Amino acid sequence: MVFLKLAIKSLQNRAFATTLTVISIALSVALLLTVERAKRAAEEGFTQTISKTDLIVGARSGPLQLILYTVFNMGNATHNISYETYEKVRMNPAIDWTIPYSLGDGHRGFRVVGTNQDFFKYYHYRGDRKVTLAEGQEFNDLWDVVVGAEVARKLGYKLGDRVVVTHGVTKGEGILQHDDRPFKISGILEATGTPLDRAVYMSLQGMEALHIDWQDGSAPSPDKIVPHNKLSKETLPVQTITAFFVGAKSRIETLKLQREINTYKEEPLLAIIPGATLSELWNGLSYVEGVLRMISWMVVAVGFMAMLIALTTTLNERRREMAILRAVGAKSTQIVGLLVFESALLTAVGVLSGVVVSVGLVAALKPWIETEFGLYLVGPWFTRSELLYLAITLVGGTVIGLIPALRAQKLALKDGLSVRT
Amino acid sequence: MLKVLLLSLMALAHTEHGAHVHGTGKVSLAFDGKKGKLEFHAPTEAIYGFEHSAKSKKDKQKKEEGLGKLDAMAEMVVFDPALKCEVKKEIFEVIEQKNHSDVEAEYAINCEAPVAGSTVTFNFQKTYPRLKKVQVEVLADQVQKSLEVKKNGESLELK
Known part of the structure; x- marks a missing residue:
């Protein structure tokens, strides 16, 4: 004392x-x-950038590459996978849900993702959190896009604004603009603090519509352009996607499912367990x-x-x-x-x-x-x-x-x- | 900063393990609550010392001994004793190819409490000293983790 x-x-x-x-x-x-x-x-x-997803499936490459271009909007896929393969795989009885992802185009440095409504239904991050809209609605029309929170903030976008998508992902102005097919912002996502904030989302058909009249990877000549108003969501067939997310009915089944996808005969595919790959990546850091x-x-x-x-x-x-x-x-x-x-x-x-x-x-x-x-x-x-x-x-x-x-x-x-x- | 780190890790992608790397095994664990499954994959060289088909008496004995130790998976993958897990070998197979051969084994796991949230410890080298590195992947309900086990006693928290 x-x-x-x-x-x-x-x-x-x-x-x-x-x-x-x-x-x-x-x-x-x-x-x-x-x-x-x-x-x-x-x-x-x-490691919680994506959750509740059992597998991510893409064309066969490396697991890190697959997770980087699907979850982190970084790098590019070496190949796409056919929509037919996607349709066949998702019929597997062990699968509960899937989210297709089509990548390749950009908008002023941000990724453009072609997906469907299941993205809003099943994509989870940080445990139980779902992708929600801060304002507006999902991309119901062919020419609708939903933008991530950061895209809206940085580019000063609001509902109803017109968006022109660039062919390929570039940081600044693109060389080839899809300016004949402008999109309209139908919704803005709630901020997530994940790479989801830095992308523009549209329907798979919207993504296809951009390239419907393209031939051998080049823009069409003026006489071959399909008029904007002649395209509709119902008539556009989806040819390819880049990857898809899978929710399995059970974890035990996931291992078998992963093996089945990885040895899929008709197309070389790679299925990874996202959390395991992310934790491997983190250990590398x-x-x-x-x-x-x-x-x-x-x-x-x-x-x-x-x-x-x-x-x-x-x-x-x-x-x-x-x-x-x-x-x-x-x-x-x-x-x-x-x-x-x-x-x-x-x-x-x-x-x-x-x-x-x-x-x-x-x-x-x-x-x-x-x-x-x-x-x-x-x-x-x-x-x-x-x-x-x-x-x-x-x-x-x-x-x-x-x-x-x-x-x-x-x-x-x-x-x-x-x-x- | 994260972006730079991630890009630098792209380089690491090239060091991903192929299907057959000497001294390297793979273990996948999946759990739905108390029930689980374990898949084990390793080159036979790490299990019984060679990869050619066993013809001599000595080789056959070595192979039998090495494969026999597969029954002791519960000593290699150690669950929290409180969970009272039982690891039972279901099938195993030696896949002999032209130049290489591998062992694949599957186990059923039954515990008295859910495995997610607990810690699993790995002691592969105690049983198979030639197994220098084991890539472990775990899916336990909503937990997904991975670990590269290089020595006995390494553990993975399933949280």
Whole structure:
């Protein structure tokens, strides 16, 4: 109790330096915790970009390539798959639902996805979340498109605006514009914080309508253009799609289904379990986690150094205080104890403030972080490893207090009591 | 940043395992609540030391011994004891091709509690030391995870 009183009084006496020390420890602890939390959130956000989907099927290539072009709007498919194959595979009794995906065109740097209403019905992300419309309606007409939240925000789109699709995906203006076939925005998706926000969705028939009169990959000559008003959703046959998502009736059946698709004789197909591929991808990124963690620990070390400097520099001012304590009967070990206790107290207050700052920031910025950066802040406030880091910081801070304490112990009694000149 | 990382990972795609890589196995686990299935795939070289067809008495004995250890899957894939899981071998097959041969085995798993949410530990190398790397994929209700097991005791949280 005496220790606590003495330590508090002594710290109060140097309130400014004490506050700065606590702040530096608090900030470093907050950074360490925030990095860990961000890492967890990034992993959740990443691996939960798609959920409740048992398989993603595309033309045979690599699993990573398949997941990148279907889920992350990155890269391109090497081949398409025929609609006939899709129709045959989806008849498999083990399959509950499918979502077809047709890719290849773009709109001002954003992907255009041809799909059907099942996209709204079955596409899930982050556990149970479904794709919902913020305004408007699904693409019911052939010339309707639904745009992702980020597309609408960045391009300033609203319902009813005209959209011209570009042949191929380019960042800026496309070389070949499908400007003879403009689409109308029928709906805008609710922000998801996933790559879904960065795409334009239309019906499979809409995608086909863009290329109906194209021959051998080139635009038609003026005399061969099929008039816009002669095309309708009912009369347009879908020839190919790029990939499709599968929901199986049971997980056990999924393994068999995956094998059947992967050995499908009529067309080379690849079926992957998205979550497994995503977690494999994430494990490949684990070196980034290591780098981030190392940076946070370096910040903690800097915080400790600041505390060490603060304690050591004030030691000189405190020679008299130490000497008086010794003169009134305090043992040198008690002086050591007092100083170590002081640094433990500073560390404890610092760690506690750091925790409060980190938790407060995460709680306050959660919705913004989720939609803006796609970081998915779920799970416990602290994991076992984070609690371990806090314990290490507490012990580290206390041990560092030993350095100035042992120095103080060495100072002779007369050193502090002698008249200063 | 994520974009750059993902693109850099495109390069990793080239190191994907083919169907037959020496020392590398594959385990797929799927669970609907308490019931599950395990599929095991490995080159026979990792199971009994060679890939040619066993003709000599010594080879036949080695093959039998190696394949016999497939019964001990519960020691290689260890579930939380609280779940009281029973792993039973259903079928196994040695697929001999021109230059290579592989083992495929399927197991039925029955537990007393749902497996999703628990932790599974892997000890492949205890039984098959030549199995240096096992790619594990798990589908447990809504949980989908994967892990590359390189040493005994590695575990996967199904959360």
